[in-house]
Amino acid sequence: MxxxxxxxxxxxxxxxxxxxxxxxxxxxxxxxxxxxxxxxxxxxxxxxASSIRGALRSQAEKILRTIGGECAACYPDDKGPRKACDTVYSVSDIERKLCPACKIFGAPGWRSPIEITxxxxxxxxxxxxxxxxxxxxxxxxxxxxxxxxxxxxxxxxxxxxxxxxxxxxxxxxxxxxxxxxxxx
Ligand SMILES: [Zn+2]
Structure with missing residues (x-):
């Protein structure tokens, strides 16, 4: 749905x-x-769409880090205390490898559940x-x-x-x- x-x-x-x-x-x-x-x-x-997605993701990362600390979301540019999440190859990888921001906004191998036009x-x-x-x-x-x-x-x-x-x-x-x- x-x-x-x-x-x-x-x-x-x-x-x-x-x-x-x-x-x-x-x-x-x-x-x-x-x-x-x-x-x-x-x-x-x-x-x-990429500009809106980037703005939403950036705001979500800020919220996650405010609640859960600096490592609550990865830094996709690798310029932070938690490196970018690894590529996903299977469904079980999603839970194991991805931070909450990547689960929602996507990561290599995982297409985001959020579609934006x-x-x-x-x-x-x-x-x-x-x-x-x-x-x-x-x-x-x-x-x-x-x-x-x-x-x-x-x-x-x-x-x-x-x-x-x-x-x-x-x-x-x-x-x-x-x-x-x-x-x-
Ligand atoms: Zn991540």
């Missing part, structure tokens, strides 16, 4: 998920912007107009404009993005997370 929730995100300011392939590189004198939004194939702004504009016509803003970094010492630190960013103002989050309840049971992870 799957539990699905439609999620609407209403941003109250400028929205930008940077697309590094469309921006100016170091020592590049072209007219390309310094920051440019990731767009879908229709040219509309996009909040990719990309988030895209809901309204027709929304999301295709983006605005460029110019910025000037401030020198902390003098309080004036920092030399050579003028930059710009292209973003969309106050978009409303729709997406869906689904939880595979049977897979949560397979993960052996017990009642604490059940969204009921």
């Amino acid at each position: 799957n539990l699905s929730v439609d999620v609407i995100l209403r941003f109250d300011g400028n929205f930008l998920v940077n697309d590094p392939s469309k921006v100016k590189k170091p020592n590049d004198n072209s007219d390309l912007p310094n920051h440019f939004p990731l767009l879908d194939r229709d040219g509309k702004v996009l909040l990719p 990309d988030f895209t504009p809901s309204l027709k016509g929304e999301g295709s107009r983006v605005d460029k803003q110019e910025f000037l970094a401030i020198d902390r010492f003098t309080g004036g404009g920092a030399d050579g630190l003028k930059f710009n960013a292209t973003s969309q103002f106050k978009p409303t993005l729709n997406g869906k989050i689904s939880v595979d309840l049977a897979k949560l049971v397979t993960a052996g997370v017990g009642g604490w992870a059940m969204p009921l």
